[in-house]
Amino acid sequence: MKTPIYLGGREARSQFADLIGRVHYGGETIIVERSGKPMAAVIPIDLYERLVAEREARFAVIDDLRRKAAGIPTEEILSDVSEAIDAIRAGD
The missing domain is CATH 1.10.287 (Helix Hairpins)
Incomplete structure (x- = not known):
């Protein structure tokens, strides 16, 4: 499993389409943070x-x-x- 990528909420929102592509096609895991605290994970559907x-x-x-x-x-x-x-x- 690849090392997760951490993004702030604003950055994740502004890059959402790219983020979804990275997760789906690249198999990456994205951790969305708010004020430096992990709040959600975007993971491949499989x-x-x-x-x-x-x-x-x-x-x-x-x-x-x-x-x-x-x-x-x-x-x-x-x-x-x-x-x-x-x-x-x-x-x-």
């Missing part, structure tokens, strides 16, 4: 679609875990999680 798909996949895993855990007492889940953390820390 990157956006990949990020959205990855997010949806992660939430699907969480939803699946919630369905499988339905009816299991919270205390049992917390105990299992605690045991798993302890095992990982112990290097098992």
Whole structure:
């Protein structure tokens, strides 16, 4: 991934058409700032679609875990999680 380009809001607004071309054709990422603070990112659509798909996949895993855990007492889940953390820390 290329290093993002940082632009102030006014500069981004005045160069918007060029900015869109750089993102689409050049694969660049533009960070738009206001008073030196990053406010928004303009990213290639394929990157956006990949990020959205990855997010949806992660939430699907969480939803699946919630369905499988339905009816299991919270205390049992917390105990299992605690045991798993302890095992990982112990290097098992």
